[in-house]
Amino acid sequence: MAPGTQMHGKDGLTRVIGQLQGLELPAPAWEERILPARIQRYNPADLEHLCLSGVVTWGRLSPGGAAGADEEPDGELPKARTRRPGPVRNSPLAFVLREDLPAFLVPATEADLLAGLPSAAREVAEFLATRGASFLPEIARGTGRLPSEVEDALWDLVSAGLVSGDGVAGLRLLLGRNKPPARHARLRAVPGGRSGAISGISGRGRPLPAGRWSLWRRDAAEEDPAERDELVARQLLRRYGVVFRDLLVRERNAPPWRVLLLVLRRLEARGEIRGGRFVNGFVGEQFALPEAVESLRAVRRSGDDAGTVILPAADPLNLIGIIVPGQRVSPFSTLAVAYRNGVAIDVAPLGTLRSRLWGRESAAPSP
Structure with a gap:
C-alpha cells in the first residue's frame, strides 16, 4: 500500500477485515500478502487473538467442492478431472466479522455441500454435527480415523464451505505455513500438554493451540434478505468508496446488480450516499460515499505523483x-x-x- 495509509495493531486489523469481509481470496494470500500490506508490522498473533475472542471468523462463504476443485491459476474454468484432487493451498477463503457472518454466507444446505465429498469428510462432518466443536484428537478418536485422514477431511470440509476453526493456528498448519521439523508431522496432541496443541510449533517454548473445529454454518442465524442486501451494498461502498456495476466482477458472492441498484437508490434518497458520474469511461449509475467524493476531488486538485x-x-x-x-x-x-x-x-x-x-x-x- 501507499506510504502513510497502513493501519496499526489489533484495532487496525479489525478495520481492515471489516473493509475486506465478504471477499474470498486464495487462502495463503491473506497472511502472506493482503494483511501485511495493510497493517504496519503485522503480527499474526493479533489475528489469532481476534478469532479466539469471537470478533473475527474465517471460512469459505460460497458452496465449494472437494479441495482442489477451485479456479485454475490462469483464471480458466477447472478442466475435467479423472480423480478427486487432494487438498490444495489455494482454496478461496474469507475473513469476516463474526456479527456480520449471516449476511455473507451464500445459502446452501449441508447435504448439498457434502455431496461428492469423500467418506472421511462425511464422517468428520457427522461427528461435528453430533458432538459440536471438537479438537482434532477428539475427532480422530470419535471417527476411528488416523490424524492424517482427519486433517485431509477437515481441509475438504473447509474448502467445501462447511467447517471453520476457533483460531487460525490450525489453518496455518493445514496450509503449510507453520511447518514442524518432522517431514510428515501432523496436528497432534503434545505429550504432557494441552489437547489440540500443534506439535513442534511453539511460541517462546510453549506449544501453540490448534483450537477446535466446527460446522460454522450452524453458528450463523438466518438473515433477512432485505437486510442482507443493504449490508452488502454498504460493504461495497466501504470497500471501494465508489460503486458501479463493473466492480462486481470480483464480488462473486454479491447479490445481482439489479438488486443492489434498488438499495443504493434508496440510500441516495435518504441522503446517506451520493449518485452521479464519479469515474469516467463506464456506463450506468454510480454511487459514492461523501468522503470518497471529497478524496477524489483532493487527488484531482493535488496532481501529486503517488x-x-x-x-x-x-x-x-x-x-x-x-x-x-x-x-x-x-x-x-x-x-x-x-x-x-x-x-x-x-x-x-x-x-x-x-x-x-x-x-x-x-x-x-x-x-
Whole structure:
C-alpha cells in the first residue's frame, strides 16, 4: 500500500477485515500478502487473538467442492478431472466479522455441500454435527480415523464451505505455513500438554493451540434478505468508496446488480450516499460515499505523483482488466501488478517486476 495509509495493531486489523469481509481470496494470500500490506508490522498473533475472542471468523462463504476443485491459476474454468484432487493451498477463503457472518454466507444446505465429498469428510462432518466443536484428537478418536485422514477431511470440509476453526493456528498448519521439523508431522496432541496443541510449533517454548473445529454454518442465524442486501451494498461502498456495476466482477458472492441498484437508490434518497458520474469511461449509475467524493476531488486538485505500488494478483485492488485497462490477471495466479497513480504499468512475477522497476529507476536521469 501507499506510504502513510497502513493501519496499526489489533484495532487496525479489525478495520481492515471489516473493509475486506465478504471477499474470498486464495487462502495463503491473506497472511502472506493482503494483511501485511495493510497493517504496519503485522503480527499474526493479533489475528489469532481476534478469532479466539469471537470478533473475527474465517471460512469459505460460497458452496465449494472437494479441495482442489477451485479456479485454475490462469483464471480458466477447472478442466475435467479423472480423480478427486487432494487438498490444495489455494482454496478461496474469507475473513469476516463474526456479527456480520449471516449476511455473507451464500445459502446452501449441508447435504448439498457434502455431496461428492469423500467418506472421511462425511464422517468428520457427522461427528461435528453430533458432538459440536471438537479438537482434532477428539475427532480422530470419535471417527476411528488416523490424524492424517482427519486433517485431509477437515481441509475438504473447509474448502467445501462447511467447517471453520476457533483460531487460525490450525489453518496455518493445514496450509503449510507453520511447518514442524518432522517431514510428515501432523496436528497432534503434545505429550504432557494441552489437547489440540500443534506439535513442534511453539511460541517462546510453549506449544501453540490448534483450537477446535466446527460446522460454522450452524453458528450463523438466518438473515433477512432485505437486510442482507443493504449490508452488502454498504460493504461495497466501504470497500471501494465508489460503486458501479463493473466492480462486481470480483464480488462473486454479491447479490445481482439489479438488486443492489434498488438499495443504493434508496440510500441516495435518504441522503446517506451520493449518485452521479464519479469515474469516467463506464456506463450506468454510480454511487459514492461523501468522503470518497471529497478524496477524489483532493487527488484531482493535488496532481501529486503517488509513486509506484506493487500488488499481488490476489489483492482486491487488482482491478486490471475490470476497471483498469489491460488484460485481466487471475487472483489465483502468482503474478504481481505494478500501479503508478492508479494506472497499471507492468505485470510479471514479483521478483521480475521488482527488478524491472529498480532498473528503470536506476536508469532514470537525476533531477
